[in-house]
Amino acid sequence: MGKISKFMIVLLAVLGFAYYWLLVNAGPQVPARRIDLGALRKAADGMKGDKPTAITFATVAMRDVPGAALAAGTGLRQITSAITAWRIETPEGGIVIDPGISEVDARSMGFEAYSPRAQQLVNVWMDRAAMILFTHAHIDHVGGFLDHPRFKSIEGKAVVSEGMMGNINALWRENARLLHAPRKFAAIEAVAPGVVLIQTPGHTPASEMIYVRLASGREYIFAGDTASLAANVEIPTPRSRLLADWLVPEDRSSVMGWLKGLKALKKEHEGLVIVPSHDAEWVMPKGPEYGITLAPELRKARTTK
Numbered sequence: 001m002g003k004i005s006k007f008m009i010v011l012l013a014v015l016g017f018a019y020y021w022l023l024v025n026a027g028p029q030v031p032a033r034r035i036d037l038g039a040l041r042k043a044a045d046g047m048k049g050d051k052p053t054a055i056t057f058a059t060v061a062m063r064d065v066p067g068a069a070l071a072a073g074t075g076l077r078q079i080t081s082a083i084t085a086w087r088i089e090t091p092e093g094g095i096v097i098d099p100g101i102s103e104v105d106a107r108s109m110g111f112e113a114y115s116p117r118a119q120q121l122v123n124v125w126m127d128r129a130a131m132i133l134f135t136h137a138h139i140d141h142v143g144g145f146l147d148h149p150r151f152k153s154i155e156g157k158a159v160v161s162e163g164m165m166g167n168i169n170a171l172w173r174e175n176a177r178l179l180h181a182p183r184k185f186a187a188i189e190a191v192a193p194g195v196v197l198i199q200t201p202g203h204t205p206a207s208e209m210i211y212v213r214l215a216s217g218r219e220y221i222f223a224g225d226t227a228s229l230a231a232n233v234e235i236p237t238p239r240s241r242l243l244a245d246w247l248v249p250e251d252r253s254s255v256m257g258w259l260k261g262l263k264a265l266k267k268e269h270e271g272l273v274i275v276p277s278h279d280a281e282w283v284m285p286k287g288p289e290y291g292i293t294l295a296p297e298l299r300k301a302r303t304t305k
């Protein structure tokens with residue numbers, strides 16, 4: 001064998017290993033982190049008042065990424081990643097979850113498609129809302145809040161945990177100085193009738209999932225970036241090492257534990273809807289099947305396009 005072909009074999013082996021390590025390997029074997037649905041239901045019912053009635057969403061930005069980036073081992077096929085804002089309809093004006101991002105920030109993250117109209121709608125949601133929640137304090141989840149044009153009138157509605165504050169400060173947003181003091185939360189704590197925060201450190205030290213039980217009895221868990229895609233729970237598999245160890249560092253073992261916990265929960269309770277944070281291919285058409293519908297204000301634009 002010539003020197004060159006030996007070199008090629010070594011090179012291919014190295015590349016193969018790098019591909020496997022960075023984009024396929026799901027990481028350490030860890031036990032499932034148990035999510036206690038009974039406790040969530042109890043907390044959701046413990047707050048007196050009318051429960052939420054519906055869930056709508058607005059897609060603010062979209063881009064194509066290789067599936068393996070967000071779900072290790074799913075290959076290089078391009079999938080559509082979206083920045084999605086959610087609105088929980090309540091008798092008190094609604095609750096907004098992860099209220100979008102500014103165009104400047106979306107573009108700098110590589111999002112090719114951006115809808116100023118969708119973000120303006122989410123801004124109005126925040127104007128009217130009783131409460132604004134975040135699954136975690138990365139810019140694609142808190143940016144729309146921190147850059148809200150009427151920040152002073154809405155900042156008091158934000159539910160920010162102590163741990164999130166560090167991440168918010170790291171974003172260097174002028175408005176962050178005006179933000180009220182953060183709150184300390186128990187592992188499971190209701191914030192409104194039918195709405196419960198679950199502390200799920202991993203993707204960030206202060207990541208939360210949000211459990212929602214509608215008046216109809218339908219139940220949802222907003223998984224945040226613990227499950228950016230439905231595949232993260234279905235397989236289960238976390239983000240690739242390329243992303244989780246290098247580009248957007250996270251505690252991958254903890255994330256894997258939560259993903260296994262979510263998968264086990266879904267197996268036990270088929271009706272429970274686990275809502276992935278960035279899965280454009282899930283939210284349409286799966287979302288509407290599960291009662292999560294595109295905001296009526298954005299429907300027309302979509303159909304006439």
Ligand SMILES: [Zn+2]
Pocket residue numbers: 138140141225277278
């Ligand atoms: Zn995100």
